[in-house]
Amino acid sequence: DGGITQSPKYLFRKEGQNVTLSCEQNLNHDAMYWYRQDPGQGLRLIYYSQIVNDFQKGDIAEGYSVSREKKESFPLTVTSAQKNPTAFYLCASSSPRGEQFFGPGTRLTVL
Amino acid sequence: AQSVSQHNHHVILSEAASLELGCNYSYGGTVNLFWYVQYPGQHLQLLLKYFSGDPLVKGIKGFEAEFIKSKFSFNLRKPSVQWSDTAEYFCAVKSGGYNKLIFGAGTRLAVHP
Numbered sequence: 001d002g003g004i005t006q007s008p009k010y011l012f013r014k015e016g017q018n019v020t021l022s023c024e025q026n027l028n029h030d031a032m033y034w035y036r037q038d039p040g041q042g043l044r045l046i047y048y049s050q051i052v053n054d055f056q057k058g059d060i061a062e063g064y065s066v067s068r069e070k071k072e073s074f075p076l077t078v079t080s081a082q083k084n085p086t087a088f089y090l091c092a093s094s095s096p097r098g099e100q101f102f103g104p105g106t107r108l109t110v111l
Numbered sequence: 112a113q114s115v116s117q118h119n120h121h122v123i124l125s126e127a128a129s130l131e132l133g134c135n136y137s138y139g140g141t142v143n144l145f146w147y148v149q150y151p152g153q154h155l156q157l158l159l160k161y162f163s164g165d166p167l168v169k170g171i172k173g174f175e176a177e178f179i180k181s182k183f184s185f186n187l188r189k190p191s192v193q194w195s196d197t198a199e200y201f202c203a204v205k206s207g208g209y210n211k212l213i214f215g216a217g218t219r220l221a222v223h224p
Contacts, residue, residue: 033211040216042214043214044214045211050210058211090155094210097143097162098205098212102154
């Protein structure tokens with residue numbers, strides 16, 4: 001069953017802690033993306049990776065970091081430098097034509 | 112900077128009413144256009160897409176969209192909505208050679224039985 005998995009579904013973090021969100025895909029896509037979704041703001045791009053061992057900042061990269069050591073995996077770390085991390089985070093991968101497929105999301109809450 | 116504008120943030124309809132959600136983009140070159148839907152508690156999923164050819168594209172669940180290049184628009188339509196169409200709808204544009212999508216802010220649709 002092909003698709004994108006994200007874990008955990010819900011995540012609670014204390015202020016000052018770093019947390020890492022997992023994203024795995026078995027669609028054999030080269031490109032992967034991380035978005036943040038806030039009510040009334042649509043999806044905003046955090047980071048993207050066009051190929052293994054390479055990634056670029058999106059529109060709101062401050063306070064986040066990523067790695068792309070394997071084609072299937074694109075984890076996102078929310079660092080303590082992110083001032084307003086409570087949000088819904090979506091991971092996606094893209095076909096060569098640009099059609100993006102999304103995971104179920106991780107809802108992060110900072111306590 | 113490229114942008115995508117969705118004119119309606121909230122739409123409330125009764126079942127069997129017709130639906131049209133507006134989407135305008137700012138990029139003047141070749142574009143690929145998408146509508147995504149997010150049902151309550153579910154994944155964001157592709158509703159329909161336009162790459163080239165016939166500007167009237169048909170998607171899943173009876174939805175269609177028309178690409179009007181001169182108006183930089185890609186409006187989503189459905190002749191008769193159902194309660195199960197209650198969801199949030201996002202328009203997205205891919206432009207140039209970059210494999211990035213620019214999303215609109217979304218339109219939240221509520222359909223009352």
